[in-house]
Amino acid sequence: MHRTLESEDIVRIADVLGVEARHEADHWTLLLNDHEHQRHIRLEIYPEIQIGAGTGALVSAYTHSTHLQLHFVTGYVISTLLGEVTFVAEREGHMSGLTVEREAACSLYANVDNTVLSGDFTRLGPEVMLSGIALCLTDDLFDLDELEGEEAP
Numbered sequence: 001m002h003r004t005l006e007s008e009d010i011v012r013i014a015d016v017l018g019v020e021a022r023h024e025a026d027h028w029t030l031l032l033n034d035h036e037h038q039r040h041i042r043l044e045i046y047p048e049i050q051i052g053a054g055t056g057a058l059v060s061a062y063t064h065s066t067h068l069q070l071h072f073v074t075g076y077v078i079s080t081l082l083g084e085v086t087f088v089a090e091r092e093g094h095m096s097g098l099t100v101e102r103e104a105a106c107s108l109y110a111n112v113d114n115t116v117l118s119g120d121f122t123r124l125g126p127e128v129m130l131s132g133i134a135l136c137l138t139d140d141l142f143d144l145d146e147l148e149g150e151e152a153p
Helices: 007-017 114-118 126-141
Strands: 021-023 028-034 039-051 054-062 067-071 075-079 084-091 094-101 105-113
Touching: 007 021, 007 028, 007 039, 007 075, 007 084, 039 105, 054 094, 067 084, 067 094, 067 105, 105 114
Parallel strands: none
Antiparallel strands: 021 028, 028 039, 039 054, 054 067, 075 084, 084 094, 094 105
């Protein structure tokens, strides 16, 4: 798990997604295209921006039909094998993740209870299991020992 969004991180992210990162005034822009499936994503990464009363990192994904934002990003996880990056925001025992794929696809998992990530996936319903599996790569964000004894719903 990488916890920063410095220039070196942006280069690493762009490399995994197979695109170039363009630095603009206060953010980075990455353009992903999958012409075969007619998918396009404009990914904007703001390493430090005013968000309400505070400042933090923000990631936006724009597609032809969707605009997704993840505020107060606390880190990211790269999967070179899958060609994807998951940006993560954790707060008060819950996690949200925005996964961006090299093939210009993205998924958002919002407000997932951390206990789901450490539980037995076979005990979860399929509609809950997907978020747990998608975000389980982020398990080093918190101490799993603290969650022992708590069972996933």
